Amino acid sequence: MESDESQHYTQLPREVIVGKDVISHVGDVCHRLGFRGNALVVSGPITYPLAGERVAKSVAKAGLRVDHVIVKEASESILEEVITKVRQSEVNLVLGVGGGKDIDLAKLSSARAAVQFMSIPTAASHDGIASPYASIKGSSKPYSIRGQAPIAILADIGILAQSPYQLLAAGCGDIVAKYTAVKDWQLAHKLKNEYYGDYAAELALMSAELVSKNSRDITQRKLEGVRTVVEALISCGVAMSIAGSSRPCSGAEHLFSHALDIVAGETSLHGERTGVGAILCAYLQGSNWESIRDFLREIGAPSSAKELKVSPSQIVKALTMAHSLRPERYTILGETGVAGPAAERVAKATGVIE
Numbered sequence: 001m002e003s004d005e006s007q008h009y010t011q012l013p014r015e016v017i018v019g020k021d022v023i024s025h026v027g028d029v030c031h032r033l034g035f036r037g038n039a040l041v042v043s044g045p046i047t048y049p050l051a052g053e054r055v056a057k058s059v060a061k062a063g064l065r066v067d068h069v070i071v072k073e074a075s076e077s078i079l080e081e082v083i084t085k086v087r088q089s090e091v092n093l094v095l096g097v098g099g100g101k102d103i104d105l106a107k108l109s110s111a112r113a114a115v116q117f118m119s120i121p122t123a124a125s126h127d128g129i130a131s132p133y134a135s136i137k138g139s140s141k142p143y144s145i146r147g148q149a150p151i152a153i154l155a156d157i158g159i160l161a162q163s164p165y166q167l168l169a170a171g172c173g174d175i176v177a178k179y180t181a182v183k184d185w186q187l188a189h190k191l192k193n194e195y196y197g198d199y200a201a202e203l204a205l206m207s208a209e210l211v212s213k214n215s216r217d218i219t220q221r222k223l224e225g226v227r228t229v230v231e232a233l234i235s236c237g238v239a240m241s242i243a244g245s246s247r248p249c250s251g252a253e254h255l256f257s258h259a260l261d262i263v264a265g266e267t268s269l270h271g272e273r274t275g276v277g278a279i280l281c282a283y284l285q286g287s288n289w290e291s292i293r294d295f296l297r298e299i300g301a302p303s304s305a306k307e308l309k310v311s312p313s314q315i316v317k318a319l320t321m322a323h324s325l326r327p328e329r330y331t332i333l334g335e336t337g338v339a340g341p342a343a344e345r346v347a348k349a350t351g352v353i354e
């Protein structure tokens, strides 16, 4: 259990740049922040030609020697390979260019090698863009672990707007989950005397409210809509930095999502699962689960087992085991979790299963 501590540690990004064609200015950012020597771009097979190459060129123009590594998944073994490369090549700056996996590997490898990292997302699909936390596949901890906050974030709206709409909708699912995450944090504060920070909680809630209010711009894929989602995701990351934990952004709905990863494998995206988790957990919390479901439907994000490509029994299993993944994180699921028949009733009452 976390408790009140006399010292509170906050690590924030130094520069956040959101706009069209911002990736061609990454070299200027390197120059301003005084980076020299060797840099490493961590990117994926699709995202490297899409954005990684341009990032590498801009960084090289600023006088750094740039190498790159193409990664396919964020596993323990690939993380070790990237850390070895960072150390052996005496890299001073790691640039994560791409989706969640690329950014998570850049974040953790740089943190473990004690160098800085920049976050350059190509999709607005999750709040790891700005947060100090990352997930590693096959890790003994099936939830986000601490890495470090990025020194700079460059969110190129032109690139983000061209990514598949499903990714943007998933980002909205990760953001709407803040309603239930903050409620769980308040519950842990009341029942377990856990530290609670109003400022961080309000920042996370404000992101959820802004995205809910601007759903039309998002579904129409207007640049303003994309900007709203990515700024909300960045604010969520900053909320976690301020809180000193993932609490304002991750409650029982995230435990449900991680449990579903174990039960059903990767059939759907993180944000899609946390969105459905938020429907179930809002029901358990006695709050307005219908508005979360309606928002997800409007956005075009999954709100049912079918849309997550999982079976009703997998939903029930994930909900019953979610509390056990992280016993120190107190949520609406309590210490003993939701019993099987109750979990089935919740999933049916909310229309997540038929």
Ligand SMILES: [Zn+2]
Pocket (backbone or CB within 6 Å): 126, 127, 174, 249, 254, 270, 274
């Ligand atoms: Zn999340």
